[in-house]
Amino acid sequence: xxxxxxxxxxxxxxxxxxxxxxxxxxxxxxxxxxxxxxxxxxxxxxxxxxxxxxxxxxxxxxxxxxxxxxxxxxxxxxxxxxxxxxxxxxxxxxxxxxxxxxxxxxxxxxxxxxxxxxxxxxxxxxxxxxxxxxxxxxxxxxxxxxxxxxxxxxxxxxxxxxxxxxxxxxxxxxxxxxxxxxxxxxxxxxxxxxxxxxxxxxxxxxxxxxxxxxxxxxxxxxxxxxxxxxxxxxxxxxxxxxxxxxxxxxxxxxxxxxxxxxxxxxxxxxxxxxxxxxxxxxxxxxxxxxxxx
Numbered sequence: 001x002x003x004x005x006x007x008x009x010x011x012x013x014x015x016x017x018x019x020x021x022x023x024x025x026x027x028x029x030x031x032x033x034x035x036x037x038x039x040x041x042x043x044x045x046x047x048x049x050x051x052x053x054x055x056x057x058x059x060x061x062x063x064x065x066x067x068x069x070x071x072x073x074x075x076x077x078x079x080x081x082x083x084x085x086x087x088x089x090x091x092x093x094x095x096x097x098x099x100x101x102x103x104x105x106x107x108x109x110x111x112x113x114x115x116x117x118x119x120x121x122x123x124x125x126x127x128x129x130x131x132x133x134x135x136x137x138x139x140x141x142x143x144x145x146x147x148x149x150x151x152x153x154x155x156x157x158x159x160x161x162x163x164x165x166x167x168x169x170x171x172x173x174x175x176x177x178x179x180x181x182x183x184x185x186x187x188x189x190x191x192x193x194x195x196x197x198x199x200x201x202x203x204x205x206x207x208x209x210x211x212x213x214x215x216x217x218x219x220x221x222x223x224x225x226x227x228x229x230x231x232x233x234x235x236x237x238x239x240x241x242x243x244x245x246x247x248x249x250x251x252x253x254x255x256x257x258x259x260x261x262x263x264x265x266x267x268x269x270x271x272x273x274x275x276x277x278x279x280x281x282x283x284x285x286x287x288x289x290x291x292x293x
Contacts, residue, residue, distance in 0.1 A: 025113060032102060032114045040098035047097050049090025049261065052268050054083045057279060067282060070147035074275050077140035082271070085133060086264045092126040093254050093261055100250035123253060130196040130260040137192040137267050138175040141274060145178040145185075148278035152181075152285060184274035191270040194263035 057074045099119050103111050179185035 028110050028113050029117055032106065032110055033118070035102045035106075036095075036098055036114075036118070039101040040095065042101075043094060043097060047094060049094055050265065051087045051090065052083055052265060054079050055272050055275065057275065066147070066151045067286060070144065070151065070278065070282060073140075073143045073147050074279075077136070077143060078271055078275055082133070082136060082140060082268060085129065085136070086261075086268050089126065089129045089133065089257075089261050089264055092122060092129070093257055095122055096126060096250050097254050100254065103250065119250070123250070126257060127253065130257065130264075133264050133267075134192055134195040137188075137195065137264075137271060138172070141185075141188050141192070141271060142175045142178045144271075144275055144278060145182060148282060149178065149181060151282050179274065182274060182277055184270065184277050188267070188270040188274050191263060191267040195260055195267055 055074075055078060057071055057079065096119075099114070099122070103114065103119070106114065176185060176189050179188065
């Protein structure tokens, strides 16, 4: 049909200049990603991050029982979410270490493309994980303990039921009140607090950026290219200004986050120990004569 041919011609003419520009950018990204994969494979053994194994809690697969309530919390928070995020944390650090090798020799144009497309999202995720994991571990310990307390009659009148996964206590200490009846509580809390220590003096560049921007970690955070400028609201307009904040690089980020990742591994092991303590107690109670399962 004549009209159909005319539509095809106009469409081709409209985008005639774009494929070449896309191809050039794609080649830069493709070459950079190939270098990254080579660097990732060449990382020394000491930079490899161990993976934690998903714990298995054998549920009875019955319906609407107290044991199912505890088992669901254990599988959801510990068996899936926290296991996956701790492993993701370690993998992020390996990837950032590999990207650091690539960016040290990349041209400025290539570096900028790689930063925006690959590195910034990865660094943002890794920088936010310690704070997020610290809170998620505490929440999981609270939820596990609340369910176990109700089965074993350890609850007190001061503790409100916490079976809503969208609600959390208002203060840090309240999380741990639920764990207090269990002997593993102290080791879990100690390990969790090490994931993101509440230091009185937080003066390192990575802490400065983390505290200033909390969860956003803007793109002008730096990583070796964009660290010299900041956008500020001044005299009723946005102004780009030079900043005296020291630059952040990937090696520094990996070095600072490595002990936080190690603490996450220890917290995972400690929470598994708490869950096993509670599971053993629950199984004893449910196997007693006259108990309802």
